[in-house]
Amino acid sequence: MGDWGGYLSLILQGALVTAKLTVMGCALALVVAFIAGLGRVSRFAAIRWLATAYIEFFRGTSIFVQLFWVYFVLPFAGVTLEPLQAGIMALGLNVGAYAAEVVRGAILSVPRDQYEACIAVNLTRFQRMRHVIFPQALPLMLPTFGNNAIELLKGTAVVSLISLHDMTFQAQVVRAQTGSTLIPFATILVLYFLMALALSRAIRMIETRITRGLDGVR
Amino acid sequence: MTDPIIRIDNLVKSFGTFKVLDGLSFDVMPGEKLALIGPSGSGKTTILRILMTLESISDGHIEICGDQLYHMRRNGREVPADEAHLHKMRSHIGMVFQHFNLFPHKSVLENITLAPILTKGTPRAKAEARAMELLEMVGLADKADARPAQLSGGQKQRVAIARALALQPRIMLFDEVTSALDPELVEEVLLVMKRLAAETDMTMLLVTHEMGFAHEFADRVLFFDKGRIVEQGPPEQIFSNPREERTQSFLRKIIAAGHRV
Numbered sequence: 001m002g003d004w005g006g007y008l009s010l011i012l013q014g015a016l017v018t019a020k021l022t023v024m025g026c027a028l029a030l031v032v033a034f035i036a037g038l039g040r041v042s043r044f045a046a047i048r049w050l051a052t053a054y055i056e057f058f059r060g061t062s063i064f065v066q067l068f069w070v071y072f073v074l075p076f077a078g079v080t081l082e083p084l085q086a087g088i089m090a091l092g093l094n095v096g097a098y099a100a101e102v103v104r105g106a107i108l109s110v111p112r113d114q115y116e117a118c119i120a121v122n123l124t125r126f127q128r129m130r131h132v133i134f135p136q137a138l139p140l141m142l143p144t145f146g147n148n149a150i151e152l153l154k155g156t157a158v159v160s161l162i163s164l165h166d167m168t169f170q171a172q173v174v175r176a177q178t179g180s181t182l183i184p185f186a187t188i189l190v191l192y193f194l195m196a197l198a199l200s201r202a203i204r205m206i207e208t209r210i211t212r213g214l215d216g217v218r
Numbered sequence: 219m220t221d222p223i224i225r226i227d228n229l230v231k232s233f234g235t236f237k238v239l240d241g242l243s244f245d246v247m248p249g250e251k252l253a254l255i256g257p258s259g260s261g262k263t264t265i266l267r268i269l270m271t272l273e274s275i276s277d278g279h280i281e282i283c284g285d286q287l288y289h290m291r292r293n294g295r296e297v298p299a300d301e302a303h304l305h306k307m308r309s310h311i312g313m314v315f316q317h318f319n320l321f322p323h324k325s326v327l328e329n330i331t332l333a334p335i336l337t338k339g340t341p342r343a344k345a346e347a348r349a350m351e352l353l354e355m356v357g358l359a360d361k362a363d364a365r366p367a368q369l370s371g372g373q374k375q376r377v378a379i380a381r382a383l384a385l386q387p388r389i390m391l392f393d394e395v396t397s398a399l400d401p402e403l404v405e406e407v408l409l410v411m412k413r414l415a416a417e418t419d420m421t422m423l424l425v426t427h428e429m430g431f432a433h434e435f436a437d438r439v440l441f442f443d444k445g446r447i448v449e450q451g452p453p454e455q456i457f458s459n460p461r462e463e464r465t466q467s468f469l470r471k472i473i474a475a476g477h478r479v
């Protein structure tokens with residue numbers, strides 16, 4: 001037994017890595033979700049096909065295997081990533097595939113008569129999406145995006161596979177060095193919970209901002 | 219003799235194997251106010267939706283303001299219209315829907331200014347001034363900043379009329395614009411349309427079950443059944459002196475159902 005302060009700082013360093021993975025993974029997931037989600041409803045078959053292939057692939061294989069590929073196999077193709085970059089990439093692409101389906105579903109749930117009103121006032125295809133359809137679809141996506149973000153946070157622990165020292169990894173280290181399981185894992189339990197809480201609060205805030213003045217839309 | 223602003227020639231529209239319109243032909247003169255009446259399912263809405271390019275056609279030709287709507291010339295050959303051609307043609311036509319179809323996420327003013335700013339490049343200040351004039355005309359100047367959800371049905375429909383007018387189309391299509399309204403709200407919308415008919419030289423096509431209004435509003439009434447024109451003529455003739463048995467029985471039924479003629 002010994003220096004608990006040192007062990008705590010070890011875990012906090014891990015928490016920082018987990019937070020980075022989460023925030024940057026979410027950012028990547030969001031971008032990818034919009035691209036693939038809009039691709040899914042494109043009028044060009046080739047784009048729809050590409051988006052579908054991406055989504056099906058990343059939903060149909062495990063994040064564990066995806067991370068392995070990004071970190072250990074991509075270098076053979078000449079792409080070498082830092083562990084953190086690889087972690088962000090795997091998490092972002094994985095969760096982005098789920099979120100893309102959310103984008104697609106929200107866009108398709110905007111009533112048909114909104115498209116028809118757009119045609120009647122002669123908006124172009126891009127203007128329809130940009131000014132009428134997407135703004136109405138966005139509030140529908142946000143609650144599920146919140147769930148996706150929390151899933152991503154919970155998924156970050158897989159990065160120990162590529163020797164990233166995230167929170168779970170550090171808890172294992174502390175456990176090995178102190179022989180105590182309860183203390184490090186109780187600590188990270190609380191920390192994960194607090195991060196998830198912060199995430200859902202943040203999403204809730206964005207949600208109220210975006211839907212403000214939109215009440216009664218549906 | 220001026221040319222027709224709309225020429226419908228041998229128009230066929232099928233949904234699957236069901237022919238809704240079967241070789242329909244008629245012309246509309248510039249400035250004419252046309253009422254389309256007929257039993258449910260006779261194809262009235264389908265005609266308006268085809269003119270607004272919300273529905274494709276199966277066969278035939280439609281000419282609007284001297285240009286083919288669904289066809290264009292490429293290398294001297296006639297080919298189906300592409301999106302750019304449709305976009306150009308749509309600028310001649312506006313439509314008011316039964317269920318208003320306002321943009322719920324935009325204010326009343328933005329509903330009206332959105333399209334002029336985006337499609338015609340009208341400067342915002344000018345578009346807003348024009349929108350206020352239109353709101354004045356439909357009696358809703360005080361609702362400019364409201365959201366559609368805060369309006370009554372009659373008010374929504376008047377905003378929808380203003381939105382369509384803002385683009386200054388030469389042809390306006392009205393599809394049962396009062397039939398989703400509570401009875402006490404019908405009058406305020408009809409009043410706006412009567413003023414519109416009296417004060418503008420816009421060509422108007424009106425689908426309605428309000429026979430009294432059709433009588434007052436229209437220069438010519440077309441009675442449809444099963445996708446064909448059964449009878450047409452000035453309202454006095456159609457409503458007081460219908461020649462065809464099917465027109466007579468339709469009007470009898472409408473009166474029995476409590477509609478004014």
Ligand SMILES: Nc1ncnc2c1ncn2[C@@H]1O[C@H](COP(=O)(O)OP(=O)(O)OP(=O)(O)O)[C@@H](O)[C@H]1O
Nearest residue numbers: 233234238256257258259260261262263264265394
């Ligand atoms: N998208 C569609 N798919 C299949 N059938 C359709 C479609 N739209 C319309 N129809 C059919 O075409 C026929 C004509 O419809 P339309 O809506 O034009 O009639 P209408 O004269 O406007 O009737 P109403 O007075 O009830 O509004 C109807 O039998 C209808 O069921």
Ligand SMILES: [Mg+2]
Nearest residue numbers: 262263264394
């Ligand atoms: Mg109809």
